[in-house]
Amino acid sequence: MRLSDYVQFSFSNLWKMKLRTFLTTFGVTIGIGALVSMISFGKGIQKNITDNFKALELFNSITVFPSSSLFQSLNPDQDERRKVRQKGGKTNAILDEKAVLEIAKLKGVEEVFPDIRFPAIVRFNGEEELRLVQVLPSKIASSKLIKLRFGRSYSSDDEDSLIISNSLLRQLEIKDESSALGKRIEISSIAFDFSSLNPLEFPSFLKGEKLPFSRESYEFIIIGVTESMAFGGPSPIQSDIFIPPGRAQRIKKLPFTNLWDLFRAKEGKLGYSALNVRLSSPKFVDSVKSKIKEMGFETFALIDQLKEIRASFLYMNMILAAVGMIAIFVASLGIINTMVMSIMERYSEIGIMKAVGAGDKDIKKVFFFESSSIGFMGGVFGLGLGWLVSRLINRIVNYFLAKQGVPFIEYFNFPWWLCLGAVLFAVFVSLLSGIYPALRAARVDPVVALRHD
Numbered sequence: 001m002r003l004s005d006y007v008q009f010s011f012s013n014l015w016k017m018k019l020r021t022f023l024t025t026f027g028v029t030i031g032i033g034a035l036v037s038m039i040s041f042g043k044g045i046q047k048n049i050t051d052n053f054k055a056l057e058l059f060n061s062i063t064v065f066p067s068s069s070l071f072q073s074l075n076p077d078q079d080e081r082r083k084v085r086q087k088g089g090k091t092n093a094i095l096d097e098k099a100v101l102e103i104a105k106l107k108g109v110e111e112v113f114p115d116i117r118f119p120a121i122v123r124f125n126g127e128e129e130l131r132l133v134q135v136l137p138s139k140i141a142s143s144k145l146i147k148l149r150f151g152r153s154y155s156s157d158d159e160d161s162l163i164i165s166n167s168l169l170r171q172l173e174i175k176d177e178s179s180a181l182g183k184r185i186e187i188s189s190i191a192f193d194f195s196s197l198n199p200l201e202f203p204s205f206l207k208g209e210k211l212p213f214s215r216e217s218y219e220f221i222i223i224g225v226t227e228s229m230a231f232g233g234p235s236p237i238q239s240d241i242f243i244p245p246g247r248a249q250r251i252k253k254l255p256f257t258n259l260w261d262l263f264r265a266k267e268g269k270l271g272y273s274a275l276n277v278r279l280s281s282p283k284f285v286d287s288v289k290s291k292i293k294e295m296g297f298e299t300f301a302l303i304d305q306l307k308e309i310r311a312s313f314l315y316m317n318m319i320l321a322a323v324g325m326i327a328i329f330v331a332s333l334g335i336i337n338t339m340v341m342s343i344m345e346r347y348s349e350i351g352i353m354k355a356v357g358a359g360d361k362d363i364k365k366v367f368f369f370e371s372s373s374i375g376f377m378g379g380v381f382g383l384g385l386g387w388l389v390s391r392l393i394n395r396i397v398n399y400f401l402a403k404q405g406v407p408f409i410e411y412f413n414f415p416w417w418l419c420l421g422a423v424l425f426a427v428f429v430s431l432l433s434g435i436y437p438a439l440r441a442a443r444v445d446p447v448v449a450l451r452h453d
Contacts, residue, residue, distance in 0.1 A: 014370060017342065021374065024331075024338040028378025028426055029385055031331035035324030036386030036422045037393075037412070042317040044413035049309075059303045060282040062289060063115075064103065064275040066095045067296050093296030095271040103277060106291050108284025113137050113245075115274040118253040121188040121215075122241060124180070127172040133187060134239035135248040136163075140278075146242070150178045151224035158246035162187075163224040168240035170403075177225045187241070188217045191252035216252045227407050328425075331378070332433040335371055339437030342370070360442040367438040368431060375430025379423035386422070387414060 014021045093099065095114075104112045116135040121128055140146075141153040141163060154161045162185070166177050174180055190213050220243065228240075255270055279288060282303055289299045353363065390412035398408050 014373060017338075020338055020341070024334045025374050025378045025381070027331040027334040028328075028375060028430065029381040031324070031327035031329075032379050032382025032422050032426050033385035033389060034327040035321065035425075036383055036414075036418065037390050038320035038324040039317060039418060040386065040390055040412040040414050042313065042320045043415065043418065044411045045316075046313045047413045048409060048411070059306070060279040060285065061302065062277040062279065062285065062292070063300045064095065064099075064277060064292055065298045065300070066271060066273075067093060067298055094269050095273075095275060095297060096269060099271075099295065099297070100275060102295065103275065103288075103292060106288050108279050108281065108288055109277060110280050111137075111139060111278040113140060113276055114272040115276055116245075116248065116272070117239060118189060118251075120190075120241070120253075122168070122172070123186040123188065124172050124183075125174060129168060129171055131168065131240050133189075133241040133243060133248075135245050136242040138244055141242060141244070146224075147227040149225045149227050151181045151222070153224050154244050156246070157244040159223075159244055160220055160247055161223040161244075162220040163226050163242040164222055165226050165228050165240040167228040169225065180222050180225065183222055184219050185222055186217055186219055187243075187251075188215050189251055189253040190214075191216055191254065214252075218251055220247075328429055332429050335374055335430055335433035336436060338374070339367060339371055339434055340440070342367075342437070363442045364438040367441050368434050371430045371434025371437070372427050375427040375433075376423065378430070379426025382426060383419055383422045390414075 100112050100114065103109060113136070117132040118135075120131060120133045122131050122133075136146075138154050138157050138159075142155075146153060146163065148163075149166055151163075153163060164180065164185070169177050169180055192213065226242070277288065277292075279285060285301050285303055289301060292299050353366075394409075394411050397411060402408070
């Protein structure tokens, strides 16, 4: 028999038992649809995160921290490992402007800016919100790190202007984000006011009463609205308000954001909590990290965690695929049941085929073609079902997240290899499921089959 004869004969037999074929194919469709949806979700999350990291150039970024010498006495073993890593570097280095200048001179470094945030009350349109205001140089504010929806970034470090996130505007009851451009917004910071501290009232100060703090208010003009990042990761951009450093220097504010920052003080100097270093290429990461560690600081680079990130995604995809495989296993049992029932109903037909010269291989091929046809149809329809379900889920999730100011995200990804692999996998599973029925059909005795009523 020719290939076309096998195909025609298989579809003809399947058409004779339409209901059973439909139910079996539907089982494969559900299994493949579940499997495709699970894997596409894992790939979608992976693609969103990795693409966002690349777009923000986080793989050629380094975060510099002060040395953790404060806690060395708590863990002697960790202290020894730190000494080995520093390799003779400074032990009491302070993360100050001098350190910024030294790091900026290193080969491959494009930009160095301190991680400065301070708590403030943001007041706009009669609404108030407590936020951390981030000080961001104009060069960084106009880079890829900031995704502007409306307006522009400030052109210099001395402008009395700021950039606000769309999510904060929504919480301030602003529905039309572009309408906020050009309007004034008030920021109130907390600063020390020792002039109000009376030594006679020191006991009250210790009780938390009559604290030496004052609130200072400043006005800015909104010139840009930035988009909240759904998968920002360890980005240096982690606030809802961005102001230029020149203007920030004229704001009276606390030099720390929490109590733990005070433990960083060395020789009476607080220093920065962290520095963000931008490199021209990821190839400079290792050399720059080595130089910074020699200065006595500690570093973190996202590119060092790339292997762990990929391994995490691999484990997640394996778990999601395992869940989908349960449905495939159930569908394979349906194929086996359909093929076995087909043998029982076509017992005489198989005997006639053998009587007219059909060999065992021919009988096996007929049943293999029938089972693979079920798998092919189930794979194609399952791929379509998985795509439709994922589209529906994606729309529903984005509908609710949009109300929280989260931008539209494609949570599912269908690469070409997944689409092709889903159909081929469905055919492969169907062929495996058809092995036992095909062997059973090939063992049919033609004499007994012809006598079968």
